[in-house]
Amino acid sequence: xxxxxxxxxxxxxxxxxxxxxxxxxxxxxxxxxxxxxxxxxxxxxxxxxxxxxxxxxxxxxxxxxxxxxxxxxxxxxxxxxxxxxxxxxxxxxxxxxxxxxxxxxxxxxxxxxxxxxxxxxxxxxxxxxxxxxxxxxxxxxxxxxxxxxxxxxxxxxxxxxxxxxxxxxxxxxxxxxxxxxxxxxxxxxxxxxxxxxxxxxxxxxxxxxxx
Numbered sequence: 001x002x003x004x005x006x007x008x009x010x011x012x013x014x015x016x017x018x019x020x021x022x023x024x025x026x027x028x029x030x031x032x033x034x035x036x037x038x039x040x041x042x043x044x045x046x047x048x049x050x051x052x053x054x055x056x057x058x059x060x061x062x063x064x065x066x067x068x069x070x071x072x073x074x075x076x077x078x079x080x081x082x083x084x085x086x087x088x089x090x091x092x093x094x095x096x097x098x099x100x101x102x103x104x105x106x107x108x109x110x111x112x113x114x115x116x117x118x119x120x121x122x123x124x125x126x127x128x129x130x131x132x133x134x135x136x137x138x139x140x141x142x143x144x145x146x147x148x149x150x151x152x153x154x155x156x157x158x159x160x161x162x163x164x165x166x167x168x169x170x171x172x173x174x175x176x177x178x179x180x181x182x183x184x185x186x187x188x189x190x191x192x193x194x195x196x197x198x199x200x201x202x203x204x205x206x207x208x209x210x211x
Contacts, residue, residue: 076155090149104128
């Protein structure tokens with residue numbers, strides 16, 4: 001048995017976690033199913049019945065991790081030799097933007113996609129303010145820094161970067177020079193290419209079977 005079991009679905013957020021698995025050099029096997037035929041037993045792993053989910057088989061116990069940001073950081077913690085954890089001076093930016101992307105940025109993107117409008121004067125209550133405010137914050141950072149933690153790639157870039165890869169591809173994030181340059185930097189990584197090739201094959205197979 002591999003050290004990790006990774007549960008995913010074609011064309012899902014599982015692609016974010018797979019990239020992290022490859023960056024970490026994790027020993028994993030995947031379980032791929034489609035939305036309509038997820039086994040009922042999967043709810044024992046994630047009661048939310050959503051992917052991705054990661055099970056770490058270690059020292060005779062199984063540890064379940066869900067939520068992409070948590071999965072990706074967990075992999076960095078369990079594979080320190082990969083050099084993807086922040087150093088003492090990078091830690092503040094690493095956690096700041098990792099949680100910003102998992103919170104305000106994702107909320108703002110989904111609110112816009114679903115047509116949810118924050119009532120006037122309630123931007124503070126909403127937490128994310130507006131999509132424009134979240135993008136301005138990240139634009140400011142990425143215009144001055146090559147990566148999330150500063151001048152080198154860390155595991156936070158697999159999560160924050162995925163938001164921009166998908167956002168620019170599907171139009172949920174508008175083009176800005178700093179965003180495009182960031183995406184071009186991170187998608188040159190061999191681990192990204194390896195993970196992306198696996199998911200591309202899974203997506204092609206799913207489309208071929210009409211899933």
